[in-house]
Amino acid sequence: MRVVFATAPDPSGALDPAGRWIPLALVHLAGAARDAGHECTILDATSLGLSPAEAAKHLGELRPDVLCVSAATAGFPAAQGLCRAAQGFGATTVVGGTHASFMYPEFLPQGDIDFAVVGEGEETLPELLHCLEAGEDPARIAGIAFPLGGRIVRTARRPRLAALDPLPKAWDLLDWSVYTWGHRPGSRLAAIMTSRGCPRHCSFCSQATSGEGTWRPRSPDSVAYEVSMLRRDHGADVVALFDEAPTADGRRWSAILERITELDLGVEMLLWTRPEDVIRDEPILWRWRAAGVSHVGLCRDVSEERLAGREADVALDMGRRAVALLRENGMSSEANFWLGFPDETPDQIAALQRRARDWDPDMAHFLLIAPLPYTPAWRALGPHVTTRDYHRYNHREPVVKARALTPEKISAAALACTRNFYVDKVRRAEADPPAARRRSAWRVYIAAPSFQDRVLAGATDEERKVLAPRPPPAEA
């Protein structure tokens, strides 16, 4: 069968000054479907910034028998719209991902999606495609849901994949010219997963809910092989680790670093992890850098913003320490800071800004909370949520009602926090000539047009002047 694999046509989802990212789920799924004999194409509508109409036009040209779409919650309405368009061309529509895995009772009755795959897709999808081709009964396939005669059928639960090393991937179906890391203009960005799941249980995180606290590693050899293949066959010079918790097992992480260092690939690596893991690895952080790690996102649960007393002090201390250690070892960092809680006040927002300044990562993102209906956070915050228009769950638009601040004030506060954070950074750097001369990651970040357009709307002339893109002063 002809199968098209697409990301959601949500241009706002692609608006990321940090770069254009690989649709790794589609690389995995197309790899599995192609191994099963199907003709596969990837249409990465998100990273191409395609509008819904443009994506539908592409589909009209591709005329798939089956359209498979992957989307997070914020992209789901756009994914659903694309499915509607594909059904118009006679295609069967399949969706997957965390939102699809939990919310199928809500969207399947609407009729534009024929099948939801629940959980990992690498085994389920080829079985479903075979079933569709052979005209067999889909109720026998574990791990899917579909509408039938006015009700929703949810088939047996599919166990998580036991072995992650041997999964086939369709790297050759990507248009590699699209993918780049914003901090290294001209770079070619690849992505891999070295593990799946996360041992932690953060209350706002969809990954904690879907993984149920499980964590499954790949072997260091298979990870190192994949990085070297991406370098050799596709010219990737930056590789992002898309895992939730790549460093969870210190011994395995250390073995991965060792293998990659031995290969001397000249590849930069980015990853997301918890501050605790950075602190644990203090004695070997130089090995992270030697293996090519240049940038680390520090994962913070939203509920950290409402810690008090000793718990708040410990979290702040860890964050501050992790950022400082990364900086000492030549790596940049970023972290999210959250606002828009029901009890949000100007004082809480001022405290949030102080917290971000105390952490002092290279990049701080001030995001609005959007509790997902399938996470524990929903139980406490669901009653305060004002909309079920999932497109607005993009962390830029307020979806939670604050008692003391209007939605407009909350949105404006998030942008003001961002401006203040970087104005402060520029000023502190200018006051310290060696720091000003450094080609810091944040300088490249704030120079990106998508940052400038979004964050500087509503800025004062003085703020615009400070944040205007400019090269660092030359070395003395």
Ligand code: B12
């Ligand atoms: C890369 C990435 C992005 C890239 C996407 C690039 C692209 N072209 O796809 C960019 C930067 C654009 C992005 C944007 C956003 N992202 Co993002 N992103 C990720 C990240 C780091 C990796 C996703 C990935 O590729 N995983 C690897 C693949 C192999 O795993 P997978 O996606 O789970 O897929 C498996 C199964 O779920 C299933 N499956 C998935 N899709 C499908 C489809 C079909 C048909 C089938 C059969 C199966 C199936 O099979 C796959 C293989 O087993 C995840 C975190 C993570 N670790 O997953 C966050 C994550 C998905 N993002 C998140 C968020 C919040 C966002 C933004 C809202 C951020 C923002 N403020 O803008 C936007 C939303 C964009 C939009 N409109 O939807 C949240 C999503 C929460 C939720 N459930 O909604 C995550 C989980 C991070 C987190 N911990 O909170 N993101």
Ligand code: SF4
């Ligand atoms: S927020 Fe990060 S550390 Fe917490 S469960 Fe999610 S992926 Fe794991």
